[in-house]
Amino acid sequence: MTTPIVSLTDAGKSYNKLDALQSVTMTLGEGEVLGLFGHNGAGKTTMMKLILGVISPSRGQVAVMGMAPDSKEAWHSRTKIGYLPENVSFYEQLTGLEVLTYFAKLKGFNKKQAIDLLEQVGITHAMKRQVKTYSKGMRQRLGLAQAFIGEPKLLLLDEPTVGLDPIATGDFYRTVDQLKSQGSSVILCSHVLPGVEQHIDRAMILSSGQLLAMGSLSELRQQAALPVQIKAHGLNGAMANHEHLAHFISPTCSQTLNVPEAEKISVLKTLLGFEHIEDVHVESANLEQVYQHYLALHAQQLQAKGQN
Amino acid sequence: MKQIFTVANKEFHDGLRNRWLVSITLIFALLSVGLTYFGAAASGEMGVTSLSTTVASLASLAVFLIPLIALLLSYDSFVGEQESGTLLLLLSYPLSKSQLLLGKFIGQGSIIALATLIGFGASAVLLYFQLEDDAILSAFSLFILSAILLGLSFTAISYLISLSVSEKSKAAGFALITWFLFALAFDLALLALLVGVEDGISQTGLTQLMMLNPADIFRLVNLAGLDSSDVNGALAVAINASLSQGQLITALTAWVAIPLTLAIFIFKRKKL
Numbered sequence: 001m002t003t004p005i006v007s008l009t010d011a012g013k014s015y016n017k018l019d020a021l022q023s024v025t026m027t028l029g030e031g032e033v034l035g036l037f038g039h040n041g042a043g044k045t046t047m048m049k050l051i052l053g054v055i056s057p058s059r060g061q062v063a064v065m066g067m068a069p070d071s072k073e074a075w076h077s078r079t080k081i082g083y084l085p086e087n088v089s090f091y092e093q094l095t096g097l098e099v100l101t102y103f104a105k106l107k108g109f110n111k112k113q114a115i116d117l118l119e120q121v122g123i124t125h126a127m128k129r130q131v132k133t134y135s136k137g138m139r140q141r142l143g144l145a146q147a148f149i150g151e152p153k154l155l156l157l158d159e160p161t162v163g164l165d166p167i168a169t170g171d172f173y174r175t176v177d178q179l180k181s182q183g184s185s186v187i188l189c190s191h192v193l194p195g196v197e198q199h200i201d202r203a204m205i206l207s208s209g210q211l212l213a214m215g216s217l218s219e220l221r222q223q224a225a226l227p228v229q230i231k232a233h234g235l236n237g238a239m240a241n242h243e244h245l246a247h248f249i250s251p252t253c254s255q256t257l258n259v260p261e262a263e264k265i266s267v268l269k270t271l272l273g274f275e276h277i278e279d280v281h282v283e284s285a286n287l288e289q290v291y292q293h294y295l296a297l298h299a300q301q302l303q304a305k306g307q308n
Numbered sequence: 309m310k311q312i313f314t315v316a317n318k319e320f321h322d323g324l325r326n327r328w329l330v331s332i333t334l335i336f337a338l339l340s341v342g343l344t345y346f347g348a349a350a351s352g353e354m355g356v357t358s359l360s361t362t363v364a365s366l367a368s369l370a371v372f373l374i375p376l377i378a379l380l381l382s383y384d385s386f387v388g389e390q391e392s393g394t395l396l397l398l399l400s401y402p403l404s405k406s407q408l409l410l411g412k413f414i415g416q417g418s419i420i421a422l423a424t425l426i427g428f429g430a431s432a433v434l435l436y437f438q439l440e441d442d443a444i445l446s447a448f449s450l451f452i453l454s455a456i457l458l459g460l461s462f463t464a465i466s467y468l469i470s471l472s473v474s475e476k477s478k479a480a481g482f483a484l485i486t487w488f489l490f491a492l493a494f495d496l497a498l499l500a501l502l503v504g505v506e507d508g509i510s511q512t513g514l515t516q517l518m519m520l521n522p523a524d525i526f527r528l529v530n531l532a533g534l535d536s537s538d539v540n541g542a543l544a545v546a547i548n549a550s551l552s553q554g555q556l557i558t559a560l561t562a563w564v565a566i567p568l569t570l571a572i573f574i575f576k577r578k579k580l
Contacts, residue, residue, distance in 0.1 A: 015579070052400040054580055078402040088393035093325060105314045106401045146397075 003066050004029050005154050005185040006051055010060035012209075013046050019209045020046040023060055026204065026214060028154075028185050033176065035196055036189040037291055038206035044189045045086060047206070048156050051187070052083055064154065079107050082152035084143045086159045086189075092132040096123060096142050099131060103146050117145040122171065136163035144172065148179075155179065155186045173199050197287045205294050212294045217287060224293045226285035227258035232271050234278030244270060311403050315411025316418070323381070323419035332377055332420070336427020339373070340366055344431045362435070363447050366428070367530035370455055371523050372491050374424070378462035379469075382416050383483040386470040386575070396580055405575045413463060413568060420459035428452050450553070454529040457560040461522040462490075464567035471574045494521045515551065522563035529556045 004027040013021045021043040028034050038044050049055045050062050053069025064081070067074040090099045100114040118127045121141040126134065134142065140163045147155060155176075161169045176186055176199055188200060197217060205212040205220075213220055230248075232239065232255065239245045240254065248257040248267065259267045264282070271280060285293075323329050343365045389395040398408060432448035469482045498517060501509055509517070518524040532553070551559075 049396075049580070054396060054399050075402055078400070081400070083397065083400045085393050085397050088397055090392070090394065091322075093322070102314070102318050103397075103401070106311060106398070106403055108402075 005032075005065060006187075007063045008047075008050070008060065009063075011050060011057045011062045012059050013050060013055060014058045021050070022209045022211070024211050025060075026211075028187065030153075030185055031180055031183045032202065033180050033186045033188065033200045035200035035203040035287075036187055036206065037191070037203060037287075039191070039295075041208070042206040043209040044206055045158060046209075048083070048158060048187070048189060051154075051156060052081065053078070079150055080153040082147035082149065082155045084147040084155075084157045084160055088143055090131050090139065090142060090146075093130060095128050095130055096134065096138075097127040099142065100127075100145055100149075104149050107149050109150055113149065114145075117148055118142075120148065120175070121145045122168075137165060137168055140164055141168065144175075148175070151179075151182070151184070153184055155184060156189070157186065158189045159191075160188065161190070169195065194286075194288070203287065203290075205291060207295055207298050210298070212298050217290070220290050220294075221285055222261065224285070224290050225260065226289055226293055227260055228264050228285070229281075229283045230257045230259055230264070230267060230271070231255055231281040231283075232257070232274075232277060232279070233281075234276050235271075235274055236276070238274060238276070239271075242270070311407045312411040312414065315403070315408055316414035319412050319415025320418050323416060328381055329419050329423055332423035333427045335373070335377075336370075336423060337430045339369060340428050340431035341434060343369070344435055359435075359439075359441065359444055359447055363451055363530055366451065367527060370428075370451075371458070371526055374420075374455055374459045374526075375462040375491055375523060376487050378420055378459045379466045379483040379487055381419065382412075382463045382466040383470055383479045384476050385412050385416070385467060387473055387476050387479045388470075390474070391476055399580065406572045409467065409568075409572055409575055413460075413467070417460050417463055420463060421456045424452055424455045424459060428455065451530050454526050454557065454560060457557070457564055458522055458526045461560065461563040461567065464564055464571060467571040468567055468574065471571055471578060490521055490523050494524065498524075519559050522560060525556055525560045525563065529553060529560065532556070 006026075006028040008024050008026050010023040010025055011021070012019065012023045024047065026034075036044050036047065046055075050057055051064055051069060053062075053064070053071075053074060056070045062069060064074065065077045067077060069078075091102075094102075096118060097111075097114060100118060101111045104110060104114040104117075115124075115127070118124050121144050123134075123138050123141050123145075126138060131139065131142065140160070144157075144160065147157060161172060164172060173195070176188070180186060188196065190196060200217075202214065202216050203220060204214045213223065215223070229250075235255075237254070239249060239257065245257060245267065248259050248263075250256040250258050257267060261284075268280065268282070271277060344362050386395065389398070399405065428448065429452060432444060432452070435448075436444045465486060466483055469486065470479050473479045473482060498514065502514065515528075518528060528551070
């Protein structure tokens with residue numbers, strides 16, 4: 001087995017008495033894309049800072065490419081790490097090209113690479129303009145170009161698609177897929193966004209510094225045991241009269257069945273047996289529902305603890 | 309080393325772009341040329357007056373202006389980048405905190421040093437052509453050197469402020485208070501001590517107290533060599549018990565090095 005790019009072993013960070021991140025254990029392999037989800041203050045940014053080596057863990061170990069990221073040996077591997085912070089406004093009075101050249105130089109690259117990167121994110125036309133004239137989307141692209149300097153082996157992206165229009169978002173995810181195919185590992189940190197699901201291998205859900213769940217989307221779905229929604233058209237109440245189907249009917253919509261994953265096929269078979277059926281629509285729980293499920297579960301646990 | 313240079317280069321160009329270099333140079337040049345020619349206007353004369361009067365008036369104005377300019381130039385160096393999020397980003401780069409701080413110091417320090425050199429140097433050259441006295445060059449070299457050190461000292465002090473607060477506006481407030489304390493209040497307090505408390509303080513004691521303020525060391529450097537008729541206040545007393553120029557310049561250099569070291573120390577411990 002190859003060494004993982006990132007591994008956290010019971011790593012946590014506390015500020016005074018406040019646990020910004022409780023003990024987290026995880027690994028990220030080469031070419032893997034991990035989605036890190038949670039509300040504001042869930043500990044996402046703290047975890048990123050730990051991996052970047054900007055802060056040191058209060059307990060446990062963090063290793064990036066086999067070294068502690070806050071150590072002196074890790075200095076050179078920093079060139080191979082790209083980071084896009086959540087809220088960054090670049091030097092307003094400089095032009096886009098000047099900003100990117102500055103950051104490229106700090107990583108040991110030059111102006112030419114900066115120009116190539118600006119072309120890659122599609123703001124070549126504005127590179128001679130001051131950053132203060134940039135729109136939100138253009139600033140975000142500049143930030144991404146900055147994170148892509150030097151074809152990083154590890155990318156940490158905090159809310160990368162905020163402010164991007166759908167086309168730019170598509171471009172962004174294509175770049176992520178491309179980097180992944182080149183063997184880069186990516187940690188995408190975000191509120192749950194539609195469209196992110198196809199691009200991540202695994203998801204990690206954090207809430208108030210605690211790791212709630214981690215795994216591939218199908219694993220999480222299975223753990224959560226969320227029902228599959230099946231919508232059938234053209235049956236006109238026949239479902240309600242059917243003994244097997246009746247108790248799956250959703251309380252909010254009589255056309256919709258909420259079926260446990262295990263029963264999906266048998267229910268579908270039954271439905272297809274109806275003569276008048278016109279259309280069937282099957283929808284598995286999406287990431288957002290899985291996320292809500294774990295958050296609700298966590299809230300319930302907290303409440304139960306409070307009552308004891 | 310390359311990292312320090314990259315940061316210094318960026319800060320220096322920021323100083324050029326924001327017209328800091330031009331403005332400071334212009335202020336210094338106008339001030340010194342003006343004082344050189346019209347310094348004696350109050351006593352009814354015009355034209356170039358004595359060297360000691362010129363340097364004395366220049367020093368007493370520079371002692372207010374230079375700290376103010378240095379503080380204005382650098383108070384937001386770190387807190388500004390922290391607010392815009394670039395500080396966190398920079399620290400995720402292969403760039404250490406001391407490299408970033410030294411780079412900024414070299415870049416912004418060069419702006420102040422260059423402005424001082426050109427601005428005051430201009431009137432030194434002017435004066436030299438008028439009077440053709442070699443004493444002018446040595447007096448002005450000392451003046452410019454100490455003015456640069458004074459500027460660097462307050463640049464380092466403003467880094468201390470910038471690293472200790474979390475908001476830009478607070479840093480501006482602290483910078484103003486710092487300027488007031490060092491440039492005005494300290495001297496008034498010394499004078500009060502001297503006049504108000506009989507036998508309260510000896511000449512040596514006074515000089516030692518003055519070492520606690522870089523602005524006063526700057527005054528001592530530039531006024532010690534002059535006729536005491538051009539000097540008044542607490543200084544006149546101190547000058548008589550003065551330290552050598554070498555010692556004073558060393559003390560002023562310490563006022564650059566100590567705040568700078570302290571700033572690196574604070575930066576390293578700063579929570580991000």
